[in-house]
Amino acid sequence: MLVQDMPANFLCAANQHPRNIPVIPPTRNAATDFNERADHFYRFTPPNTVGRISVHVKEAKLTKNYGLVSMDPYCRIRVGTAEFQSNVCNSGGKNPQWDRVFNFYLGTGVDSVYIEIIDEKQFTEDQVIAYAHIVLPNGVFHGEKIDEWYPLSGKQGENMEGLVNCEISLIPCEQTTQAIPVEEYQQATLPPLFNPEDLEDLKSMFPQIDEDLMKDILIEKGGDKAIAASILIEMAD
Secondary structure, X not given: OOOOOOOOOOOOOOOOOOOOOOOOOOOOOHHHHHHHHHHHHXXXXXXXXXXXXXXXXXXXXXXXXXXXXXXXXXXXXXXXXXXXXXXXXXXXXXXXXXXXXXXXXXXXXXXXXEEEEEEOOOOOOOEEEEEEEEEOOHHHHHOOOEEEEEEEEEOOEEEXXXXXXXXXXXXXXXXXXXXXXXXXXXXXXXXXXXXXXXHHXXXXXXXXXXXXXXXXXXXXXXXXHHHHHHHHHHHHO
């Protein structure tokens, strides 16, 4: 049997070319990631919006533990038609802590926050154990950050289920209106606000997002489909 040296590239795949290997950035903490995602999301402000409201739900002190074992409470918060949910505080019992910040658009005419505290169940439906309807203090609309304990209601009666600690603040929308001088009797053909074909492309890419919202984003971004698509990607996530 003849034995001879193999070529240096014997075990290499044919026509192999060097590839750029993506560099994975170091892991960031959840707060940093959340804030960056929020920055992307809030690049576009819907019409009829007063501002962006931030609700920091810190903890609760509940009157009663419903159940045979320590409760696993989480909270659900709603502003207008938007709704978010916190993490579950496992075995939180009567003193759950969430330390969760929720950001919402505050629409015109919306002046309250609704919070439910819910006990997560393993084998039955989750149970609402307390709730609070918080009317936004006037100071919030004047740039104040309000940190208060709000009473909770439930089976024990109105304001009898304990307290929830929330910090609420508001960042108003920046609205600038510039008057554009128009020569009297001058008539001009204005270009379309966006290309209808771009709208159709976005509708096919994001069927779950409202068409009117897509139009608003395209108009806001001067008809730039690429920028509009990046904003819709963030919203869809």
